[in-house]
Amino acid sequence: MLTTWRDGAAKKAITEFVEQAAEVPADERVAAFDNDGTLWCEKPAPIQLDFILRRLVAVADESPELRSRQPWKAAYENDLAWFEAVVAAHYAGDDTQLPALAAGILEAYSGVGVEDFEAQANEFLTTTQHPTLRRPYVQCAYAPMVELLAYLRDNGFTTYIASGGGRDFMRPISQAVYGVPREQVIGSTATLSYEDDEHGGTIRHQPVLDYLDDGPEKPIRIWSRTGRRPLLAAGNANGDVPMLRFTHHTGKPTLRLLVLHDDPDREFAYTTGAEQALDQAHRDGWTVISIRDDWHTVF
Amino acid sequence: MLTTWRDGAAKKAITEFVEQAAEVPADERVAAFDNDGTLWCEKPAPIQLDFILRRLVAVADESPELRSRQPWKAAYENDLAWFEAVVAAHYAGDDTQLPALAAGILEAYSGVGVEDFEAQANEFLTTTQHPTLRRPYVQCAYAPMVELLAYLRDNGFTTYIASGGGRDFMRPISQAVYGVPREQVIGSTATLSYEDDEHGGTIRHQPVLDYLDDGPEKPIRIWSRTGRRPLLAAGNANGDVPMLRFTHHTGKPTLRLLVLHDDPDREFAYTTGAEQALDQAHRDGWTVISIRDDWHTVF
Numbered sequence: 067m068l069t070t071w072r073d074g075a076a077k078k079a080i081t082e083f084v085e086q087a088a089e090v091p092a093d094e095r096v097a098a099f100d101n102d103g104t105l106w107c108e109k110p111a112p113i114q115l116d117f118i119l120r121r122l123v124a125v126a127d128e129s130p131e132l133r134s135r136q137p138w139k140a141a142y143e144n145d146l147a148w149f150e151a152v153v154a155a156h157y158a159g160d161d162t163q164l165p166a167l168a169a170g171i172l173e174a175y176s177g178v179g180v181e182d183f184e185a186q187a188n189e190f191l192t193t194t195q196h197p198t199l200r201r202p203y204v205q206c207a208y209a210p211m212v213e214l215l216a217y218l219r220d221n222g223f224t225t226y227i228a229s230g231g232g233r234d235f236m237r238p239i240s241q242a243v244y245g246v247p248r249e250q251v252i253g254s255t256a257t258l259s260y261e262d263d264e265h266g267g268t269i270r271h272q273p274v275l276d277y278l279d280d281g282p283e284k285p286i287r288i289w290s291r292t293g294r295r296p297l298l299a300a301g302n303a304n305g306d307v308p309m310l311r312f313t314h315h316t317g318k319p320t321l322r323l324l325v326l327h328d329d330p331d332r333e334f335a336y337t338t339g340a341e342q343a344l345d346q347a348h349r350d351g352w353t354v355i356s357i358r359d360d361w362h363t364v365f
Numbered sequence: 366m367l368t369t370w371r372d373g374a375a376k377k378a379i380t381e382f383v384e385q386a387a388e389v390p391a392d393e394r395v396a397a398f399d400n401d402g403t404l405w406c407e408k409p410a411p412i413q414l415d416f417i418l419r420r421l422v423a424v425a426d427e428s429p430e431l432r433s434r435q436p437w438k439a440a441y442e443n444d445l446a447w448f449e450a451v452v453a454a455h456y457a458g459d460d461t462q463l464p465a466l467a468a469g470i471l472e473a474y475s476g477v478g479v480e481d482f483e484a485q486a487n488e489f490l491t492t493t494q495h496p497t498l499r500r501p502y503v504q505c506a507y508a509p510m511v512e513l514l515a516y517l518r519d520n521g522f523t524t525y526i527a528s529g530g531g532r533d534f535m536r537p538i539s540q541a542v543y544g545v546p547r548e549q550v551i552g553s554t555a556t557l558s559y560e561d562d563e564h565g566g567t568i569r570h571q572p573v574l575d576y577l578d579d580g581p582e583k584p585i586r587i588w589s590r591t592g593r594r595p596l597l598a599a600g601n602a603n604g605d606v607p608m609l610r611f612t613h614h615t616g617k618p619t620l621r622l623l624v625l626h627d628d629p630d631r632e633f634a635y636t637t638g639a640e641q642a643l644d645q646a647h648r649d650g651w652t653v654i655s656i657r658d659d660w661h662t663v664f
Contacts, residue, residue: 093546180588224548237592247392248592249523255589260581266613269588282559289479289568290554291590293536293547314565 068217069362070210076360079321079353080214084221086319087297092222094318097298098288098309099215101229101236101253104302104325105244106207107196109334111146113203114231117190119149121174136163137170157304157339168275172256176273180234180258183271188238201365207243210361211300211325215244218298226296228288229253230280230305252287254279280305285312300325304342310352322352329358367516368661369509375659378620378652379513383520385618386596391521393617396597397587397608398514400528400535400552403601403624404543405506406495408633410445412502413530416489418448420473435462436469456603456638467574471555475572479533479557482570487537500664506542509660510599510624514543517597525595527587528552529579529604551586553578579604584611599624603641609651621651628657 071077087095102108122141125132132138140148152163175183191203199206215225227236227246233253240246257274261267279287285308288296299306299313300323310322324347327336337344347354357364370376386394401407421440424431431437439447451462474482490502498505514524526535526545532552539545556573560566578586584607587595598605598612599622609621623646626635636643646653656663 093540233589234592241392249590251592258585258589260584260607260611262581262607262610265615266594267584267607267611269585282561285559285566286557286568290532290557291548293533293550295565308559308561308566311561312559312566316564 068210068213070213072360072362074360076323076353076355080217080323083298083319083321084218087221087223090297090318094294094297095218095221095223096226096288096292096294096296097215097218097223097300098226098228098252098284098296098313099211099299100284100301100303100306100309101227101231102303103327104300104306105211105215105227106203107199107333109327109336110198111149112231113191113196113206114235115149116194116197116203117187117235118171118174119144120190122170125174137167169273172271172273172275175256175271178271179268180271181268183234184238187232187235191239199365204239204243205365207365208325208357208361209363209365212244215246219245223298224250224292226250226252226288226292228279228284228299228309230278230284233279252279252291282308284309288312297321298323301343302327303339307343307346310343310346311350322347322350323355324352325355326357328356329361329364332364333357367509367512369512371659371661373659375622375652375654379516379622382597382618382620383517386520386522389596389617393593393596394517394520394522395525395587395591395593395595396514396517396522396599397525397527397551397583397595397612398510398598399583399600399602399605399608400526400530401602402626403599403605404510404514404526405502406498406632408626408635409497410448411530412490412495412505413534414448415493415496415502416486416534417470417473418443419489421469424473434465436466468572471570471572471574474555474570477570478567479570480567482533483537486531486534490538498664503538503542504664506664507624507656507660508662508664511543514545518544522597523549523591525549525551525587525591527578527583527598527608529577529583532578551578551590581607583608587611596620598622600642601626602638606642606645609642609645610649621646621649622654623651624654625656627655628660628663631663632656 102112119141122138126138126142133142152167156164194203196206225246231253233255237248237251240251255276257272257276258269259272260269296313298321299310302325313320313322327334401411418440421437425437425441432441451466455463493502495505524545530552532554536547536550539550554575556571556575557568558571559568595612597620598609601624612619612621626633
């Protein structure tokens, strides 16, 4: 039981919480997990960004006139710093470049059928190597978190993935990697359209964001999907704070987990993008998981 | 097994389909049901309309100036014909009045927390009598459809409610009435907001429609929630046609069910709003369920 976890405050908090949760009716035992940086590695860049960049390069290959425009220019020149700067500016309150990036990404998949999109994501995730960990992306999940998901399910929990990443990007691999069935994956999505034909019709991506499942949208999407307030939530970044705050019940056990990336030898060490979350963890008494101290193994 | 169903083509089609579906992996056995007119009675008016009218009357009670404006005027004067005319005009392509009706309904719940809203819906559905059937609304579900839902689940299906009605309106009673857990209820919803506080915060209705789960939106919402194309879908109206058309697989069994309201003695007899669906059922070979002929009992 939790053999990949070292004895310590985090493991103790988890096992005590699960013991207490046995008193709660099983259908209320809802656990919600962020994905990037919580269930799998998000450095040196989010896995989905690699998928998107390859698509933008393919688009620029076909349309040379786009190579002088963002975001195709940065993708074509492999200028990761441009993407990082746009995201950093966004978190600093400057959205000058973000609309161009979002539009480029949404355009890249416009008109693609959801079943085709999943097949592309599946192919990418199962065959592409992580640039520094030297293993396929589907093997970049954290073993202790995979074990935690299974431990929760063994104790009657339903485990959801509430990620800022793309819902249909994660679904094809969620069962195999995490034991989480596709209907329990919550994430961001483009607006979709349904086009009828004689073979059951096709649902296609439209070049308009439906919602970005991050920040205050996370509690909304968890409610919309489950109709419940979770007993447990786990995240690692500022965008997870509202989901963790929402995980609150009077008279029922709750557990809020925050993964701290403090292990440069086995994974990465960073707190950028998690400053507010770490501060809130301290104030609200959340359980901080130290990758360095709390996990026997990482992958 | 299906004791409330009379022997006949519909019952035969169902049992044969379920037998064939045993060959399909259990996690692909997804069944989607419309609610109003498919799982419970929608005449003389949809059950949720009664709930909305009472709320509009309460608003008009507090704000006399609204009593001369639609939709509060019609609600206050119990002028059901106005509501019927707006909906009929909508289906005839005339949306002159629909925005006022939609705005009135959305305004009526603006700012209400989702947990409060559910408590109000639950109270209404469990305590209000159907105007002609003389039984509480929660007892207006069709017994043969409730038995069908259970029969499907006994055979490894997951049963979803994909209704044009309000998701959060149905959720509080879906388990007790249909055996369908709240996370398997798909329906229409207003846009929601999340407001943080020291007690887990509140998700509130905003006066803007998020989506109306009807027509081509039904396949989109089923996909978004389940990540799957159903093996079985059941409906009764034109708005269910895309969901039934979407229920199509090559090399796997499928079943498309259309409930025909042809029993004026035990329920109601009407085809208004189902003309296109009945026509499509004939062309696509869907299974039409005659309430008069196929069901031993209705409620």
